[in-house]
Amino acid sequence: MDIAFMTLSRLAFGYWEGQPLYAMAELGVFDALAEGPARAATLADRLAASTDGMVRLLDAGVALRLLTRDPETDGRYRNTEMATKLLTSGSPDTLIHWVRVMGRWSRPWSRLADAVRSGTTVEDQGLRLGDDPAYMRDFILGMHEYARRGAAELPSAIPLEGLRRGVDVGGGAGTYAIALANAAPELKLTVLDLTPVLDITRAMVDAHGLTGRIDTGVIDYRLDRFGEDLDLVLMSNVLHQESDTVCLSMLGRARDALRPGGRVVVQGHFVQPDRTGPLFATLHNLSALALWSGGHSRTLEEMAALAGRSGFTEVTTGPVGKSGLSMVTAVRA
Ligand SMILES: C[S@@+](CC[C@H](N)C(=O)[O-])C[C@H]1O[C@@H](n2cnc3c(N)ncnc32)[C@H](O)[C@@H]1O
Missing domain, CATH: 3.40.50.150 (Vaccinia Virus protein VP39)
Structure with missing residues:
Protein backbone atom coordinates (compact mmCIF):
# COMPACT_ATOMS: atom_id res chain seq x y z
CA MET A 1 0.00 0.00 0.00
CA ASP A 2 1.36 3.42 -0.97
CA ILE A 3 0.74 5.38 2.26
CA ALA A 4 1.87 8.69 0.75
CA PHE A 5 -0.62 8.30 -2.14
CA MET A 6 -3.42 7.31 0.27
CA THR A 7 -2.69 10.28 2.53
CA LEU A 8 -2.62 12.73 -0.37
CA SER A 9 -5.79 11.41 -2.02
CA ARG A 10 -7.61 11.58 1.30
CA LEU A 11 -6.60 15.24 1.58
CA ALA A 12 -7.48 16.03 -2.02
CA PHE A 13 -10.88 14.30 -1.84
CA GLY A 14 -11.47 15.78 1.63
CA TYR A 15 -14.07 18.36 0.65
CA TRP A 16 -16.27 15.80 -1.19
CA GLU A 17 -17.61 14.27 2.00
CA GLY A 18 -18.90 17.55 3.42
CA GLN A 19 -20.74 18.57 0.24
CA PRO A 20 -23.68 16.11 0.42
CA LEU A 21 -24.16 17.16 4.06
CA TYR A 22 -24.24 20.84 3.05
CA ALA A 23 -26.62 20.16 0.16
CA MET A 24 -29.03 18.13 2.32
CA ALA A 25 -28.95 20.87 4.98
CA GLU A 26 -29.57 23.62 2.39
CA LEU A 27 -32.38 21.73 0.66
CA GLY A 28 -34.12 20.85 3.94
CA VAL A 29 -33.85 17.06 3.59
CA PHE A 30 -33.47 16.34 7.33
CA ASP A 31 -36.50 18.40 8.37
CA ALA A 32 -38.57 16.86 5.57
CA LEU A 33 -37.62 13.35 6.74
CA ALA A 34 -38.39 14.34 10.36
CA GLU A 35 -42.02 14.26 9.26
CA GLY A 36 -41.68 10.61 8.25
CA PRO A 37 -39.82 8.32 5.84
CA ALA A 38 -40.13 9.29 2.17
CA ARG A 39 -39.11 8.11 -1.28
CA ALA A 40 -36.66 10.16 -3.35
CA ALA A 41 -39.31 11.23 -5.89
CA THR A 42 -41.58 12.52 -3.12
CA LEU A 43 -38.75 14.48 -1.52
CA ALA A 44 -37.64 15.84 -4.90
CA ASP A 45 -41.17 17.09 -5.48
CA ARG A 46 -41.48 18.66 -2.02
CA LEU A 47 -38.05 20.29 -2.05
CA ALA A 48 -38.13 21.55 -5.66
CA ALA A 49 -35.31 19.28 -6.85
CA SER A 50 -34.75 16.81 -9.68
CA THR A 51 -35.54 13.17 -8.89
CA ASP A 52 -32.25 11.93 -10.35
CA GLY A 53 -30.25 14.45 -8.31
CA MET A 54 -32.20 13.63 -5.16
CA VAL A 55 -31.66 9.86 -5.56
CA ARG A 56 -27.91 10.39 -5.85
CA LEU A 57 -27.83 12.78 -2.89
CA LEU A 58 -29.87 10.51 -0.63
CA ASP A 59 -27.80 7.45 -1.56
CA ALA A 60 -24.63 9.37 -0.61
CA GLY A 61 -26.43 10.35 2.61
CA VAL A 62 -26.92 6.64 3.34
CA ALA A 63 -23.23 5.95 2.63
CA LEU A 64 -22.32 8.79 5.02
CA ARG A 65 -24.59 7.21 7.69
CA LEU A 66 -26.82 10.25 7.88
CA LEU A 67 -29.78 8.38 6.34
CA THR A 68 -30.97 4.81 6.01
CA ARG A 69 -32.91 3.26 3.14
CA ASP A 70 -35.06 0.42 4.23
CA PRO A 71 -35.89 -2.11 1.48
CA GLU A 72 -38.92 -3.16 3.52
CA THR A 73 -40.38 0.35 3.29
CA ASP A 74 -40.28 0.28 -0.49
CA GLY A 75 -37.09 2.32 -0.80
CA ARG A 76 -38.14 5.06 1.56
CA TYR A 77 -35.34 7.01 3.25
CA ARG A 78 -35.27 8.03 6.89
CA ASN A 79 -32.94 10.04 9.17
CA THR A 80 -30.47 8.06 11.30
CA GLU A 81 -30.49 8.70 15.05
CA MET A 82 -27.52 11.06 14.63
CA ALA A 83 -29.28 13.07 11.92
CA THR A 84 -32.47 13.31 14.00
CA LYS A 85 -30.49 14.58 17.00
CA LEU A 86 -28.04 16.93 15.29
CA LEU A 87 -29.55 17.92 11.95
CA THR A 88 -33.29 18.47 12.42
CA SER A 89 -34.26 22.01 13.39
CA GLY A 90 -36.73 20.85 16.08
CA SER A 91 -34.07 19.01 18.09
CA PRO A 92 -32.69 20.80 21.18
CA ASP A 93 -29.24 19.49 20.17
CA THR A 94 -29.44 20.72 16.59
CA LEU A 95 -26.38 21.93 14.65
CA ILE A 96 -28.34 22.59 11.45
CA HIS A 97 -27.67 26.36 11.29
CA TRP A 98 -23.98 25.73 11.92
CA VAL A 99 -23.84 23.09 9.16
CA ARG A 100 -25.55 25.54 6.79
CA VAL A 101 -22.94 28.18 7.66
CA MET A 102 -20.17 25.67 6.98
CA GLY A 103 -21.83 25.05 3.60
CA ARG A 104 -21.94 28.78 2.88
CA TRP A 105 -18.30 29.13 3.95
CA SER A 106 -17.20 26.33 1.63
CA ARG A 107 -17.69 28.86 -1.22
CA PRO A 108 -15.11 31.44 -0.02
CA TRP A 109 -12.90 28.52 1.08
CA SER A 110 -12.97 27.24 -2.51
CA ARG A 111 -11.41 30.60 -3.48
CA LEU A 112 -8.59 30.37 -0.96
CA ALA A 113 -5.89 30.76 -3.62
CA ASP A 114 -7.52 34.09 -4.63
CA ALA A 115 -7.53 35.21 -0.97
CA VAL A 116 -3.87 34.25 -0.66
CA ARG A 117 -3.01 36.09 -3.90
CA SER A 118 -4.80 39.28 -2.85
CA GLY A 119 -4.08 38.97 0.89
CA THR A 120 -7.69 39.79 1.72
CA THR A 121 -11.22 38.45 2.04
CA VAL A 122 -13.03 36.94 -0.94
CA GLU A 123 -16.52 37.31 0.54
CA ASP A 124 -18.60 40.38 1.37
CA GLN A 125 -18.75 40.11 5.17
CA GLY A 126 -21.81 42.41 5.20
CA LEU A 127 -23.80 39.39 3.95
CA ARG A 128 -23.42 37.53 7.24
CA LEU A 129 -23.71 40.70 9.32
CA GLY A 130 -27.23 41.63 8.21
CA ASP A 131 -27.33 42.38 4.47
CA ASP A 132 -28.62 38.84 3.84
CA PRO A 133 -30.98 38.11 6.78
CA ALA A 134 -31.13 34.34 6.17
CA TYR A 135 -27.32 34.13 6.12
CA MET A 136 -27.06 36.28 9.25
CA ARG A 137 -29.54 34.04 11.08
CA ASP A 138 -27.62 30.92 10.07
CA PHE A 139 -24.37 32.60 11.20
CA ILE A 140 -25.59 33.80 14.60
CA LEU A 141 -27.60 30.69 15.50
CA GLY A 142 -24.88 28.47 14.03
CA MET A 143 -22.17 30.03 16.21
CA HIS A 144 -24.46 29.54 19.21
CA GLU A 145 -25.23 25.89 18.40
CA TYR A 146 -21.53 25.13 18.13
CA ALA A 147 -20.26 27.28 21.04
CA ARG A 148 -22.92 26.45 23.62
CA ARG A 149 -21.58 22.91 24.00
CA GLY A 150 -18.42 24.16 25.74
CA ALA A 151 -19.65 27.55 27.00
CA ALA A 152 -19.86 26.53 30.68
C1 LIG B 1 -17.79 34.77 15.43
S1 LIG B 1 -19.13 35.62 16.16
C2 LIG B 1 -18.77 35.43 17.88
C3 LIG B 1 -20.02 35.40 18.71
C4 LIG B 1 -19.76 35.12 20.21
N1 LIG B 1 -19.00 36.18 20.84
C5 LIG B 1 -19.06 33.79 20.40
O1 LIG B 1 -17.97 33.75 20.96
O2 LIG B 1 -19.63 32.77 20.00
C6 LIG B 1 -18.70 37.32 15.84
C7 LIG B 1 -19.70 38.32 16.37
O3 LIG B 1 -19.20 39.63 16.12
C8 LIG B 1 -20.29 40.45 15.71
N2 LIG B 1 -19.76 41.61 14.97
C9 LIG B 1 -19.04 41.60 13.81
N3 LIG B 1 -18.72 42.86 13.47
C10 LIG B 1 -19.22 43.68 14.42
C11 LIG B 1 -19.20 45.09 14.63
N4 LIG B 1 -18.59 45.92 13.77
N5 LIG B 1 -19.81 45.59 15.72
C12 LIG B 1 -20.45 44.76 16.60
N6 LIG B 1 -20.50 43.41 16.47
C13 LIG B 1 -19.89 42.88 15.38
C14 LIG B 1 -21.11 39.52 14.86
O4 LIG B 1 -22.44 39.99 14.66
C15 LIG B 1 -21.06 38.25 15.70
O5 LIG B 1 -22.07 38.21 16.66
Whole structure:
Protein backbone atom coordinates (compact mmCIF):
# COMPACT_ATOMS: atom_id res chain seq x y z
CA MET A 1 0.00 0.00 0.00
CA ASP A 2 1.36 3.42 -0.97
CA ILE A 3 0.74 5.38 2.26
CA ALA A 4 1.87 8.69 0.75
CA PHE A 5 -0.62 8.30 -2.14
CA MET A 6 -3.42 7.31 0.27
CA THR A 7 -2.69 10.28 2.53
CA LEU A 8 -2.62 12.73 -0.37
CA SER A 9 -5.79 11.41 -2.02
CA ARG A 10 -7.61 11.58 1.30
CA LEU A 11 -6.60 15.24 1.58
CA ALA A 12 -7.48 16.03 -2.02
CA PHE A 13 -10.88 14.30 -1.84
CA GLY A 14 -11.47 15.78 1.63
CA TYR A 15 -14.07 18.36 0.65
CA TRP A 16 -16.27 15.80 -1.19
CA GLU A 17 -17.61 14.27 2.00
CA GLY A 18 -18.90 17.55 3.42
CA GLN A 19 -20.74 18.57 0.24
CA PRO A 20 -23.68 16.11 0.42
CA LEU A 21 -24.16 17.16 4.06
CA TYR A 22 -24.24 20.84 3.05
CA ALA A 23 -26.62 20.16 0.16
CA MET A 24 -29.03 18.13 2.32
CA ALA A 25 -28.95 20.87 4.98
CA GLU A 26 -29.57 23.62 2.39
CA LEU A 27 -32.38 21.73 0.66
CA GLY A 28 -34.12 20.85 3.94
CA VAL A 29 -33.85 17.06 3.59
CA PHE A 30 -33.47 16.34 7.33
CA ASP A 31 -36.50 18.40 8.37
CA ALA A 32 -38.57 16.86 5.57
CA LEU A 33 -37.62 13.35 6.74
CA ALA A 34 -38.39 14.34 10.36
CA GLU A 35 -42.02 14.26 9.26
CA GLY A 36 -41.68 10.61 8.25
CA PRO A 37 -39.82 8.32 5.84
CA ALA A 38 -40.13 9.29 2.17
CA ARG A 39 -39.11 8.11 -1.28
CA ALA A 40 -36.66 10.16 -3.35
CA ALA A 41 -39.31 11.23 -5.89
CA THR A 42 -41.58 12.52 -3.12
CA LEU A 43 -38.75 14.48 -1.52
CA ALA A 44 -37.64 15.84 -4.90
CA ASP A 45 -41.17 17.09 -5.48
CA ARG A 46 -41.48 18.66 -2.02
CA LEU A 47 -38.05 20.29 -2.05
CA ALA A 48 -38.13 21.55 -5.66
CA ALA A 49 -35.31 19.28 -6.85
CA SER A 50 -34.75 16.81 -9.68
CA THR A 51 -35.54 13.17 -8.89
CA ASP A 52 -32.25 11.93 -10.35
CA GLY A 53 -30.25 14.45 -8.31
CA MET A 54 -32.20 13.63 -5.16
CA VAL A 55 -31.66 9.86 -5.56
CA ARG A 56 -27.91 10.39 -5.85
CA LEU A 57 -27.83 12.78 -2.89
CA LEU A 58 -29.87 10.51 -0.63
CA ASP A 59 -27.80 7.45 -1.56
CA ALA A 60 -24.63 9.37 -0.61
CA GLY A 61 -26.43 10.35 2.61
CA VAL A 62 -26.92 6.64 3.34
CA ALA A 63 -23.23 5.95 2.63
CA LEU A 64 -22.32 8.79 5.02
CA ARG A 65 -24.59 7.21 7.69
CA LEU A 66 -26.82 10.25 7.88
CA LEU A 67 -29.78 8.38 6.34
CA THR A 68 -30.97 4.81 6.01
CA ARG A 69 -32.91 3.26 3.14
CA ASP A 70 -35.06 0.42 4.23
CA PRO A 71 -35.89 -2.11 1.48
CA GLU A 72 -38.92 -3.16 3.52
CA THR A 73 -40.38 0.35 3.29
CA ASP A 74 -40.28 0.28 -0.49
CA GLY A 75 -37.09 2.32 -0.80
CA ARG A 76 -38.14 5.06 1.56
CA TYR A 77 -35.34 7.01 3.25
CA ARG A 78 -35.27 8.03 6.89
CA ASN A 79 -32.94 10.04 9.17
CA THR A 80 -30.47 8.06 11.30
CA GLU A 81 -30.49 8.70 15.05
CA MET A 82 -27.52 11.06 14.63
CA ALA A 83 -29.28 13.07 11.92
CA THR A 84 -32.47 13.31 14.00
CA LYS A 85 -30.49 14.58 17.00
CA LEU A 86 -28.04 16.93 15.29
CA LEU A 87 -29.55 17.92 11.95
CA THR A 88 -33.29 18.47 12.42
CA SER A 89 -34.26 22.01 13.39
CA GLY A 90 -36.73 20.85 16.08
CA SER A 91 -34.07 19.01 18.09
CA PRO A 92 -32.69 20.80 21.18
CA ASP A 93 -29.24 19.49 20.17
CA THR A 94 -29.44 20.72 16.59
CA LEU A 95 -26.38 21.93 14.65
CA ILE A 96 -28.34 22.59 11.45
CA HIS A 97 -27.67 26.36 11.29
CA TRP A 98 -23.98 25.73 11.92
CA VAL A 99 -23.84 23.09 9.16
CA ARG A 100 -25.55 25.54 6.79
CA VAL A 101 -22.94 28.18 7.66
CA MET A 102 -20.17 25.67 6.98
CA GLY A 103 -21.83 25.05 3.60
CA ARG A 104 -21.94 28.78 2.88
CA TRP A 105 -18.30 29.13 3.95
CA SER A 106 -17.20 26.33 1.63
CA ARG A 107 -17.69 28.86 -1.22
CA PRO A 108 -15.11 31.44 -0.02
CA TRP A 109 -12.90 28.52 1.08
CA SER A 110 -12.97 27.24 -2.51
CA ARG A 111 -11.41 30.60 -3.48
CA LEU A 112 -8.59 30.37 -0.96
CA ALA A 113 -5.89 30.76 -3.62
CA ASP A 114 -7.52 34.09 -4.63
CA ALA A 115 -7.53 35.21 -0.97
CA VAL A 116 -3.87 34.25 -0.66
CA ARG A 117 -3.01 36.09 -3.90
CA SER A 118 -4.80 39.28 -2.85
CA GLY A 119 -4.08 38.97 0.89
CA THR A 120 -7.69 39.79 1.72
CA THR A 121 -11.22 38.45 2.04
CA VAL A 122 -13.03 36.94 -0.94
CA GLU A 123 -16.52 37.31 0.54
CA ASP A 124 -18.60 40.38 1.37
CA GLN A 125 -18.75 40.11 5.17
CA GLY A 126 -21.81 42.41 5.20
CA LEU A 127 -23.80 39.39 3.95
CA ARG A 128 -23.42 37.53 7.24
CA LEU A 129 -23.71 40.70 9.32
CA GLY A 130 -27.23 41.63 8.21
CA ASP A 131 -27.33 42.38 4.47
CA ASP A 132 -28.62 38.84 3.84
CA PRO A 133 -30.98 38.11 6.78
CA ALA A 134 -31.13 34.34 6.17
CA TYR A 135 -27.32 34.13 6.12
CA MET A 136 -27.06 36.28 9.25
CA ARG A 137 -29.54 34.04 11.08
CA ASP A 138 -27.62 30.92 10.07
CA PHE A 139 -24.37 32.60 11.20
CA ILE A 140 -25.59 33.80 14.60
CA LEU A 141 -27.60 30.69 15.50
CA GLY A 142 -24.88 28.47 14.03
CA MET A 143 -22.17 30.03 16.21
CA HIS A 144 -24.46 29.54 19.21
CA GLU A 145 -25.23 25.89 18.40
CA TYR A 146 -21.53 25.13 18.13
CA ALA A 147 -20.26 27.28 21.04
CA ARG A 148 -22.92 26.45 23.62
CA ARG A 149 -21.58 22.91 24.00
CA GLY A 150 -18.42 24.16 25.74
CA ALA A 151 -19.65 27.55 27.00
CA ALA A 152 -19.86 26.53 30.68
CA GLU A 153 -16.06 26.13 30.66
CA LEU A 154 -15.59 29.92 30.54
CA PRO A 155 -17.18 30.80 33.91
CA SER A 156 -15.17 27.97 35.47
CA ALA A 157 -11.95 29.48 34.12
CA ILE A 158 -12.26 33.09 35.37
CA PRO A 159 -12.74 34.61 38.85
CA LEU A 160 -16.45 35.38 39.25
CA GLU A 161 -16.46 36.72 42.80
CA GLY A 162 -17.59 40.31 43.05
CA LEU A 163 -18.70 40.57 39.42
CA ARG A 164 -21.78 42.80 39.13
CA ARG A 165 -21.77 44.45 35.69
CA GLY A 166 -20.30 43.14 32.47
CA VAL A 167 -20.56 43.38 28.70
CA ASP A 168 -20.10 40.77 25.99
CA VAL A 169 -18.70 42.64 22.97
CA GLY A 170 -19.80 41.03 19.69
CA GLY A 171 -21.74 38.61 21.89
CA GLY A 172 -23.91 37.24 19.07
CA ALA A 173 -26.80 35.11 20.33
CA GLY A 174 -25.58 35.60 23.92
CA THR A 175 -24.02 32.15 24.35
CA TYR A 176 -21.32 33.22 26.81
CA ALA A 177 -23.41 35.89 28.54
CA ILE A 178 -25.95 33.14 29.30
CA ALA A 179 -23.24 30.81 30.63
CA LEU A 180 -21.79 33.59 32.82
CA ALA A 181 -25.20 34.71 34.12
CA ASN A 182 -26.05 31.13 35.07
CA ALA A 183 -22.76 30.76 36.97
CA ALA A 184 -22.69 34.19 38.71
CA PRO A 185 -26.10 35.06 40.18
CA GLU A 186 -25.14 38.66 41.03
CA LEU A 187 -23.88 39.46 37.53
CA LYS A 188 -25.89 41.56 35.07
CA LEU A 189 -24.69 41.59 31.50
CA THR A 190 -25.24 43.50 28.29
CA VAL A 191 -24.71 41.78 24.95
CA LEU A 192 -23.33 44.37 22.50
CA ASP A 193 -23.72 43.60 18.81
CA LEU A 194 -25.10 44.90 15.50
CA THR A 195 -28.81 45.81 15.26
CA PRO A 196 -30.06 42.86 13.17
CA VAL A 197 -28.34 40.35 15.46
CA LEU A 198 -29.94 41.52 18.68
CA ASP A 199 -33.49 40.27 17.94
CA ILE A 200 -32.00 36.78 17.92
CA THR A 201 -30.10 37.54 21.15
CA ARG A 202 -33.21 38.72 22.96
CA ALA A 203 -35.18 35.64 21.91
CA MET A 204 -32.32 33.39 23.09
CA VAL A 205 -31.99 35.19 26.44
CA ASP A 206 -35.76 34.98 26.92
CA ALA A 207 -35.75 31.26 26.11
CA HIS A 208 -33.17 30.82 28.91
CA GLY A 209 -35.30 32.79 31.40
CA LEU A 210 -32.62 35.48 31.78
CA THR A 211 -34.38 38.56 30.40
CA GLY A 212 -34.01 40.53 33.66
CA ARG A 213 -30.30 39.68 33.92
CA ILE A 214 -29.09 40.11 30.34
CA ASP A 215 -30.00 43.06 28.16
CA THR A 216 -28.72 44.15 24.75
CA GLY A 217 -27.08 47.22 23.26
CA VAL A 218 -26.57 48.21 19.64
CA ILE A 219 -22.95 48.89 18.86
CA ASP A 220 -20.40 49.07 16.10
CA TYR A 221 -17.54 47.66 18.13
CA ARG A 222 -14.97 49.26 15.82
CA LEU A 223 -16.11 52.73 16.91
CA ASP A 224 -18.41 52.86 19.92
CA ARG A 225 -17.89 52.93 23.68
CA PHE A 226 -18.54 49.73 25.62
CA GLY A 227 -19.90 51.33 28.81
CA GLU A 228 -18.46 52.56 32.10
CA ASP A 229 -17.55 51.34 35.55
CA LEU A 230 -17.75 47.70 34.45
CA ASP A 231 -16.33 44.68 36.26
CA LEU A 232 -15.95 42.56 33.13
CA VAL A 233 -15.52 43.07 29.38
CA LEU A 234 -15.68 39.82 27.39
CA MET A 235 -14.50 39.65 23.79
CA SER A 236 -15.07 36.09 22.61
CA ASN A 237 -14.20 34.94 19.11
CA VAL A 238 -14.19 38.47 17.74
CA LEU A 239 -10.61 39.78 17.65
CA HIS A 240 -9.45 37.27 15.01
CA GLN A 241 -11.88 39.14 12.72
CA GLU A 242 -9.91 42.37 13.10
CA SER A 243 -6.55 43.99 12.34
CA ASP A 244 -4.07 44.92 15.10
CA THR A 245 -5.12 48.58 14.75
CA VAL A 246 -8.78 47.72 15.40
CA CYS A 247 -7.80 45.29 18.21
CA LEU A 248 -5.79 48.02 19.95
CA SER A 249 -8.69 50.44 19.62
CA MET A 250 -11.12 47.83 21.05
CA LEU A 251 -8.81 46.91 23.92
CA GLY A 252 -8.33 50.62 24.69
CA ARG A 253 -12.09 51.13 24.83
CA ALA A 254 -12.41 47.99 26.99
CA ARG A 255 -9.91 49.50 29.44
CA ASP A 256 -11.84 52.80 29.48
CA ALA A 257 -15.11 50.97 30.18
CA LEU A 258 -13.73 49.03 33.18
CA ARG A 259 -13.50 50.22 36.77
CA PRO A 260 -10.01 50.01 38.30
CA GLY A 261 -9.50 46.30 39.06
CA GLY A 262 -12.01 45.29 36.36
CA ARG A 263 -11.03 42.54 33.95
CA VAL A 264 -10.99 42.05 30.17
CA VAL A 265 -11.25 38.48 28.87
CA VAL A 266 -10.27 37.77 25.26
CA GLN A 267 -11.32 34.26 24.27
CA GLY A 268 -10.56 32.56 20.97
CA HIS A 269 -8.39 30.20 18.95
CA PHE A 270 -4.69 31.05 19.01
CA VAL A 271 -1.82 29.68 16.96
CA GLN A 272 1.23 28.29 18.76
CA PRO A 273 4.38 30.48 18.88
CA ASP A 274 5.89 29.09 15.63
CA ARG A 275 2.43 29.49 13.96
CA THR A 276 2.44 25.94 12.48
CA GLY A 277 -0.16 24.44 14.82
CA PRO A 278 -2.45 23.36 16.26
CA LEU A 279 -3.88 22.30 12.87
CA PHE A 280 -7.34 23.72 13.62
CA ALA A 281 -5.86 27.11 14.58
CA THR A 282 -3.85 27.29 11.34
CA LEU A 283 -7.05 26.55 9.37
CA HIS A 284 -8.97 29.10 11.46
CA ASN A 285 -6.31 31.62 10.49
CA LEU A 286 -6.94 30.88 6.78
CA SER A 287 -10.68 31.16 7.37
CA ALA A 288 -10.07 34.61 8.92
CA LEU A 289 -8.17 35.58 5.75
CA ALA A 290 -10.91 34.38 3.38
CA LEU A 291 -13.85 35.69 5.42
CA TRP A 292 -12.89 38.75 7.47
CA SER A 293 -11.32 41.89 6.08
CA GLY A 294 -8.12 42.48 8.09
CA GLY A 295 -8.70 39.39 10.23
CA HIS A 296 -5.99 37.00 11.36
CA SER A 297 -5.23 34.60 14.20
CA ARG A 298 -2.57 35.54 16.72
CA THR A 299 -0.41 33.73 19.23
CA LEU A 300 -1.38 34.10 22.89
CA GLU A 301 1.85 36.07 23.35
CA GLU A 302 0.87 38.51 20.59
CA MET A 303 -2.57 39.04 22.11
CA ALA A 304 -1.05 39.49 25.58
CA ALA A 305 1.32 42.12 24.12
CA LEU A 306 -1.64 44.00 22.57
CA ALA A 307 -3.35 43.98 26.01
CA GLY A 308 -0.12 45.28 27.61
CA ARG A 309 0.15 48.06 24.99
CA SER A 310 -3.46 49.01 25.79
CA GLY A 311 -2.54 49.84 29.40
CA PHE A 312 -3.64 46.61 31.10
CA THR A 313 -1.72 44.93 33.92
CA GLU A 314 -1.74 41.39 35.36
CA VAL A 315 -1.91 39.91 31.85
CA THR A 316 -2.36 36.11 31.95
CA THR A 317 -2.86 33.47 29.25
CA GLY A 318 -4.18 29.92 29.34
CA PRO A 319 -6.72 27.37 28.17
CA VAL A 320 -10.45 27.81 28.79
CA GLY A 321 -10.97 24.49 30.58
CA LYS A 322 -11.50 21.66 28.09
CA SER A 323 -13.34 23.81 25.56
CA GLY A 324 -10.45 23.83 23.07
CA LEU A 325 -10.40 27.64 23.32
CA SER A 326 -7.76 29.77 25.03
CA MET A 327 -7.89 33.19 26.63
CA VAL A 328 -5.94 36.25 27.58
CA THR A 329 -7.13 38.03 30.71
CA ALA A 330 -5.91 41.38 31.99
CA VAL A 331 -6.82 43.89 34.66
CA ARG A 332 -7.32 47.64 34.52
CA ALA A 333 -4.87 49.24 36.94
C1 LIG B 1 -17.79 34.77 15.43
S1 LIG B 1 -19.13 35.62 16.16
C2 LIG B 1 -18.77 35.43 17.88
C3 LIG B 1 -20.02 35.40 18.71
C4 LIG B 1 -19.76 35.12 20.21
N1 LIG B 1 -19.00 36.18 20.84
C5 LIG B 1 -19.06 33.79 20.40
O1 LIG B 1 -17.97 33.75 20.96
O2 LIG B 1 -19.63 32.77 20.00
C6 LIG B 1 -18.70 37.32 15.84
C7 LIG B 1 -19.70 38.32 16.37
O3 LIG B 1 -19.20 39.63 16.12
C8 LIG B 1 -20.29 40.45 15.71
N2 LIG B 1 -19.76 41.61 14.97
C9 LIG B 1 -19.04 41.60 13.81
N3 LIG B 1 -18.72 42.86 13.47
C10 LIG B 1 -19.22 43.68 14.42
C11 LIG B 1 -19.20 45.09 14.63
N4 LIG B 1 -18.59 45.92 13.77
N5 LIG B 1 -19.81 45.59 15.72
C12 LIG B 1 -20.45 44.76 16.60
N6 LIG B 1 -20.50 43.41 16.47
C13 LIG B 1 -19.89 42.88 15.38
C14 LIG B 1 -21.11 39.52 14.86
O4 LIG B 1 -22.44 39.99 14.66
C15 LIG B 1 -21.06 38.25 15.70
O5 LIG B 1 -22.07 38.21 16.66
